[in-house]
Amino acid sequence: MKQWFIHHFDDERCLKILKNCYEAIPVNGKVIVVDMLVPDAPETSLVGKSLFQYELLMMYVNTGGKEKTRREFESLAKETGFSHIQVPCSAYNISVVEFYKSF
Numbered sequence: 001m002k003q004w005f006i007h008h009f010d011d012e013r014c015l016k017i018l019k020n021c022y023e024a025i026p027v028n029g030k031v032i033v034v035d036m037l038v039p040d041a042p043e044t045s046l047v048g049k050s051l052f053q054y055e056l057l058m059m060y061v062n063t064g065g066k067e068k069t070r071r072e073f074e075s076l077a078k079e080t081g082f083s084h085i086q087v088p089c090s091a092y093n094i095s096v097v098e099f100y101k102s103f
Contacts (some may be wrong), residue, residue: 006035008065011076018080022101030100037087037095038067073097 006014021031068076070087077085082099089096 006033006068010065011072014076015079018076018082018099021099022081025101027102030098031082033073033097033099035095035097036067036093037073037090037097038069038093040069040071 006017009017018031025031070085073085077083077099080099081101083102084100086098086100087095088098
Protein backbone atom coordinates (compact mmCIF):
# COMPACT_ATOMS: atom_id res chain seq x y z
CA MET A 1 0.00 0.00 0.00
CA LYS A 2 1.26 3.44 -0.96
CA GLN A 3 -0.25 6.48 0.73
CA TRP A 4 0.10 10.15 -0.23
CA PHE A 5 2.88 9.36 -2.56
CA ILE A 6 2.06 9.13 -6.26
CA HIS A 7 1.37 12.87 -6.50
CA HIS A 8 4.98 13.65 -5.61
CA PHE A 9 6.30 12.38 -8.95
CA ASP A 10 6.01 13.04 -12.67
CA ASP A 11 4.46 10.34 -14.85
CA GLU A 12 7.83 8.83 -15.81
CA ARG A 13 8.76 8.17 -12.19
CA CYS A 14 5.24 6.95 -11.39
CA LEU A 15 5.56 4.44 -14.23
CA LYS A 16 8.84 3.13 -12.81
CA ILE A 17 7.40 2.81 -9.31
CA LEU A 18 4.22 1.08 -10.45
CA LYS A 19 6.15 -1.22 -12.80
CA ASN A 20 8.32 -2.32 -9.87
CA CYS A 21 5.18 -2.94 -7.80
CA TYR A 22 3.63 -4.87 -10.71
CA GLU A 23 6.65 -7.14 -10.98
CA ALA A 24 6.80 -7.72 -7.21
CA ILE A 25 3.21 -8.87 -6.65
CA PRO A 26 1.71 -12.30 -7.47
CA VAL A 27 -0.50 -12.95 -10.51
CA ASN A 28 -3.76 -12.14 -8.71
CA GLY A 29 -2.24 -9.37 -6.60
CA LYS A 30 -3.12 -5.73 -6.33
CA VAL A 31 -1.44 -2.49 -5.33
CA ILE A 32 -3.44 -0.11 -3.15
CA VAL A 33 -2.77 3.61 -3.47
CA VAL A 34 -4.39 6.21 -1.19
CA ASP A 35 -4.16 9.65 -2.75
CA MET A 36 -6.15 12.57 -4.07
CA LEU A 37 -8.27 11.86 -7.11
CA VAL A 38 -9.10 15.11 -8.83
CA PRO A 39 -12.14 15.53 -11.08
CA ASP A 40 -11.67 15.62 -14.86
CA ALA A 41 -13.27 19.05 -15.10
CA PRO A 42 -12.60 21.95 -12.72
CA GLU A 43 -15.19 22.48 -10.00
CA THR A 44 -16.34 25.79 -8.59
CA SER A 45 -17.18 24.42 -5.14
CA LEU A 46 -15.05 25.19 -2.10
CA VAL A 47 -13.59 21.67 -2.25
CA GLY A 48 -12.81 22.12 -5.95
CA LYS A 49 -11.06 25.41 -5.34
CA SER A 50 -9.09 23.89 -2.46
CA LEU A 51 -7.97 21.07 -4.73
CA PHE A 52 -6.77 23.58 -7.29
CA GLN A 53 -4.72 25.37 -4.64
CA TYR A 54 -3.30 22.05 -3.47
CA GLU A 55 -2.39 21.20 -7.07
CA LEU A 56 -0.47 24.47 -7.35
CA LEU A 57 1.35 23.65 -4.13
CA MET A 58 2.30 20.19 -5.45
CA MET A 59 3.72 21.72 -8.62
CA TYR A 60 5.71 24.23 -6.57
CA VAL A 61 7.04 21.83 -3.93
CA ASN A 62 7.58 18.75 -6.09
CA THR A 63 9.03 19.38 -9.50
CA GLY A 64 6.83 17.41 -11.85
CA GLY A 65 4.46 16.34 -9.08
CA LYS A 66 0.72 16.67 -9.59
CA GLU A 67 -2.60 15.29 -8.50
CA LYS A 68 -4.14 12.84 -10.92
CA THR A 69 -7.58 12.16 -12.38
CA ARG A 70 -9.10 8.71 -12.62
CA ARG A 71 -8.22 8.67 -16.33
CA GLU A 72 -4.59 9.42 -15.52
CA PHE A 73 -4.51 6.57 -12.97
CA GLU A 74 -6.07 4.25 -15.59
CA SER A 75 -3.44 5.29 -18.12
CA LEU A 76 -0.61 4.63 -15.65
CA ALA A 77 -2.14 1.23 -14.88
CA LYS A 78 -2.31 0.20 -18.55
CA GLU A 79 1.21 1.41 -19.29
CA THR A 80 2.65 -0.64 -16.42
CA GLY A 81 0.78 -3.86 -17.22
CA PHE A 82 -2.08 -3.74 -14.71
CA SER A 83 -5.36 -4.99 -16.13
CA HIS A 84 -7.57 -2.37 -14.49
CA ILE A 85 -8.14 -0.14 -11.49
CA GLN A 86 -11.02 0.21 -9.05
CA VAL A 87 -11.86 3.07 -6.72
CA PRO A 88 -13.81 1.39 -3.91
CA CYS A 89 -13.79 4.38 -1.58
CA SER A 90 -13.62 8.18 -1.92
CA ALA A 91 -14.23 11.00 0.54
CA TYR A 92 -13.38 14.66 0.03
CA ASN A 93 -11.42 13.76 -3.12
CA ILE A 94 -9.19 11.38 -1.17
CA SER A 95 -9.52 7.96 -2.73
CA VAL A 96 -8.45 4.38 -2.41
CA VAL A 97 -7.24 3.31 -5.86
CA GLU A 98 -6.63 -0.40 -6.40
CA PHE A 99 -4.38 -1.51 -9.28
CA TYR A 100 -5.16 -5.13 -10.29
CA LYS A 101 -2.63 -7.36 -11.98
CA SER A 102 -5.32 -9.54 -13.59
CA PHE A 103 -9.11 -9.90 -13.59
